[in-house]
Amino acid sequence: MGRAPCCDKANVKRGPWSPEEDSKLKSYIEQHGTGGNWIALPQKIGLKRCGKSCRLRWLNYLRPNIKHGGFSEEEDNLICSLYISIGSRWSIIAAQLPGRTDNDIKNYWNTRLKKKLLGKHRKEHQAAARRSAAGLKQQEIIKRGLIISSSNSMVNPVAADSQSPYWPELPVLQVPSIPNYSSPNQEVAVPSFNDHASIRKLLIKLGGRFHSDHHDNVVQPNIQDVYSSNADIQLPVDQFPSSTHQIYHEESAANMLSSASPIAALASSPDLFAQINHFNNTDHAGDGAALHMFQGGQSSNYLLTEELKDIVYNINPEKLDGLEFLYSEDIMIMMNDSSISSTTSTNTSYGDRSTIGWGGDQMQLVYPTSVAASGSDYHQGMQRMIMPQDQCANFNGLSSYPGAGVQ
DNA sequence: AAAGGACCCAACCGCGCATCG
DNA sequence: CCGATGCGCGGTTGGGTCCTT
Secondary structure, eight states, rough: OOOSSSOOOGGGSSEEEOOOHHHHHHHHHHOOOOOTTTHHHHHHHHHOSSSHHHHHHHIIIITTTOOOSOOOOHHHHHHHHHHHHHOOOOHHHHSSSSTOOOOHHHHHHIIIIHHHHHHHHHHHHHHHHHHHHHTOOOOOOOTTTTOOOSSSOOOHHHHHHOOTTTTTOOOOOOOEEEESSSSSSEEEEESSOOSSHHHHHHHHHHOOOOGGGGGGTEEOOOOTOOOEGGTTEEEEEGOSSSSHHHHHHHOOOOHHHHHSHHHHHHHHHHHHHHHHHHHTTTTTTTOOOOOOBTTTTTTOOOHHHHHHHHHEEEHHHHHHHHHEEEEOSEEEEEEEESHHHHHHHHHHTTTTEEEEEEEETTEEEEEEEESSOTTTTTTEEEEEEEEEEEEEEETTTTTGGGGTTOO
């Protein structure tokens, strides 16, 4: 049985908005605001429209300072970079592009940008193969973020990169930057998509494959596998859990602590852990630590570093700013100032990623199960895993984390 | 000039989550 | 603790416009 419709579909107008309707909606909202209730709004102003339709019309078209069309190269680059980093979280991407709506960006991506990138990829692949065969000089490789004129690359594309014969060596582009929300006086670079690995990731996301991957020391999950939406994950072979599905869906602390768990792998990975510590030492997330670590059923240390970037650079700033941490004897739960909504919103924004945090002597994982948390019960549908102190000791750098033990 | 395919984008739809009582 | 309701999001669709043959 489906849910009840949000309005009486028989008695509401659908389809394109007339100038009169636009004018009514616009003038009302400009004078009175939305009143906090979109559903009731159309009745108030005598519009025979569904409340959701009014909301959409306002947000995507009528509200002030909306830009339509004419995406700049900088915007293209930013969209691509963010897409690599966080996928199709259009609202988050839109938040980085003033005047753009999520709908606009989504349409632009689906109708133009994606095709442009894939088209370039195919074209360049074919051209590179031809040039390679003929021993010709490499030229025009990337433009509009992906294809720009290369001044330093005269390399045979196959020889240039042993990881993928498809990709010639890429010149370095200027990376766009966005404000650092935790330190407003600084700017941070958006994860770039102008390097080989990022473009590769992007194209995999778009459905491309790199059949040579098994020749290097990287596991590239087949995109036809169970978690097809997470095809960007790369994981060093020697740290790849034997069964990620089992580990993350049986929700067993024992499994999480097993030697096959990436948690255990993390413990043996000082460099990665140092990165975590670095971010937490630089007040990106307040006096505590919270990292989104897992995505769906697959996780990896490789992904972890990317997830850090997501959290620090790309997350909605309000969500970060509101975070604070509560401690108890054995757990630490990330919360915002007034309710748990920020925490759960953060999880919401990142789909089924999870939260990892530590404080005191222990480490805790909070992660949503397949049943979403509902109501105000944060722990409902969640599983917690408390890592005992001796396990924490395995985490290189944990003991030096300044928040450890501080309540 | 006409037909039909391709493209584009505003709008719709359903779902997950937050809030409230 | 639970159900009802509203909001926001991402995916999809329908139809207008453009392009190609």
